[in-house]
Amino acid sequence: MDGSAPARREVVIPGDLLNGHGLKPGSGTFNEGGRIYAARVGIVAEREGFVSVIPLSGRYVPRPGDVIIGKITDLGPSHWLVDINSPYPAPLNAKETPWMVEFGDTDRYLRVGEVILAEVVSVDEAMRVQLSMADRQFGRLTGGQILGVSPAKVPRLIGRDGSMVALIREFTNVRMFVGQNGRIWIDGDPEGVHHAAVVIRMIDESGPAPGLTDAVRAYLEAAYGRRATTPAERDDDGRH
Amino acid sequence: MEDIEHIPKELKLIDEKGIRLDGRRFNELRPIKIEAGVLKKADGSAYMEWGNNKVLAAVYGPREAHPRHLQNPAKALVQCRYNMAPFSVTDRKRPGPDRRSVEISKVISEAFASVVFVEQFPRTSVDIYIEVLQADAGTRCAGLTAASVALADAGIPMRDLVASCASGKIGGVVALDLNKDEDNFGEADCPMAIVPRSGEIVLLQMDGHLTADEFDQAMDLSINAAKQIYELQRDALRRRYASVAEAAEQEAMREPAPSEAPREMPPDLPPEVDDL
Numbered sequence: 400m401d402g403s404a405p406a407r408r409e410v411v412i413p414g415d416l417l418n419g420h421g422l423k424p425g426s427g428t429f430n431e432g433g434r435i436y437a438a439r440v441g442i443v444a445e446r447e448g449f450v451s452v453i454p455l456s457g458r459y460v461p462r463p464g465d466v467i468i469g470k471i472t473d474l475g476p477s478h479w480l481v482d483i484n485s486p487y488p489a490p491l492n493a494k495e496t497p498w499m500v501e502f503g504d505t506d507r508y509l510r511v512g513e514v515i516l517a518e519v520v521s522v523d524e525a526m527r528v529q530l531s532m533a534d535r536q537f538g539r540l541t542g543g544q545i546l547g548v549s550p551a552k553v554p555r556l557i558g559r560d561g562s563m564v565a566l567i568r569e570f571t572n573v574r575m576f577v578g579q580n581g582r583i584w585i586d587g588d589p590e591g592v593h594h595a596a597v598v599i600r601m602i603d604e605s606g607p608a609p610g611l612t613d614a615v616r617a618y619l620e621a622a623y624g625r626r627a628t629t630p631a632e633r634d635d636d637g638r639h
Numbered sequence: 640m641e642d643i644e645h646i647p648k649e650l651k652l653i654d655e656k657g658i659r660l661d662g663r664r665f666n667e668l669r670p671i672k673i674e675a676g677v678l679k680k681a682d683g684s685a686y687m688e689w690g691n692n693k694v695l696a697a698v699y700g701p702r703e704a705h706p707r708h709l710q711n712p713a714k715a716l717v718q719c720r721y722n723m724a725p726f727s728v729t730d731r732k733r734p735g736p737d738r739r740s741v742e743i744s745k746v747i748s749e750a751f752a753s754v755v756f757v758e759q760f761p762r763t764s765v766d767i768y769i770e771v772l773q774a775d776a777g778t779r780c781a782g783l784t785a786a787s788v789a790l791a792d793a794g795i796p797m798r799d800l801v802a803s804c805a806s807g808k809i810g811g812v813v814a815l816d817l818n819k820d821e822d823n824f825g826e827a828d829c830p831m832a833i834v835p836r837s838g839e840i841v842l843l844q845m846d847g848h849l850t851a852d853e854f855d856q857a858m859d860l861s862i863n864a865a866k867q868i869y870e871l872q873r874d875a876l877r878r879r880y881a882s883v884a885e886a887a888e889q890e891a892m893r894e895p896a897p898s899e900a901p902r903e904m905p906p907d908l909p910p911e912v913d914d915l
Contacts, residue, residue: 410877410880410881412791412800412873412876412877413791413796413797413798413799413800414797414798414799414800414835414836427796429756429796429798431798436798436799436836438756438796438797438798439791439794439795439796439797440791440792440794440876440880441794454794455794455880456682456683456792456793456794457682457793457794457795458682458700458701458702458793458794460701460760486700486701486702486703486760486762486763487703487762487763488703525712525761525762526760526761526762551794606880607880607881
């Protein structure tokens, strides 16, 4: 909105030369003949000595540390197979759960079709993924509903330091988990769930333009007839 | 077989003044229109009109490759299906893959496999679907050009867009971008696809005969045209992704506005800095 818009707003297309003086090629870029080019459609960001392209579209590709919402698709005697909305199926080993699972007893804990909140522990060269649910914050999700958004929109949905999620929670009072893989679980009273769902759709359909937080705040203030208490904050396009 | 009754016997595909049947000169393209992101369910898509060609391209993936034995543990497969709708030509085209469309699918897959960073997505496939809705010669070029935009729209990492165009020979003259009549009654047609930034050729075919000199001329015409088409592709993608951002920026440029113009914001809240 100010005239001196930083260059990072710029939308790049595969093959665009990036101005990477003294910077290293980050994600979404590649190096050819000592120059850095964009490898995908996105917005240029310079951070910690790297030039990278923040994608505006694309499938979810798992990265270690991502919190994801997965669906059990199959089970073995000591593991479950989890659909994490990516090209790669992810096994969840029975040891990576908070339970003491006996060999062959996996179906007493999680069945096909159930939904879990888990973490991506590791992704190796061959894109073999490992999940973990051992931490306290993770577990099975029961009740509520799941919405899907484009994984590229997840950082906007979270907002800088979770500001967008905080805004949605403040008004709608829903319980909400946002998976990096583009799945969102919400639960609460029907009205809150409805408004949260509308906002999530709004974010999913938004373009790369600024003003999203304003639009969301305006919608929620109109819907609930009261003002937001949290001060306006910057969104972030970084990952959490 | 085709509706050729409207073509007089002693037809000249290009007259003494160098004007072709549809009024173009030897080095002119047909009008081209590209739109990115037209399908909701696909990861990426594009619709293209190139003269009387109408082509829709959809991209899915990277996704788990099926059947499993096709999976490559080191890289992604790029699989393309080029298909002509039964109603795309004057005589009904028998639906389903035929010798021609299988060949076109193969050469287009290979063209894209050389620009996509396939090693970033082992064991997956990137599926490209090209549907020709209306055909008027040059559909493989149109399909490839549209599919390239669809790939970028799908967020698939790649070295560059691929731009494609055909040249041929009509009435003894080397000419760019043949239409149906020129293709049917001309002497040669030579489609090609390039990676504009590096100039690499990723698809090159020829139907008919050209001398070495004529071939060089045809290549020069196609390469120049492909560069024009490349700009149209980039423009389509920018329109898809930057329309809102650019509108906001242009607005800011037009009026060096008060730096804290309130945008439908309650006055008692601190003004939003600048989100994104």
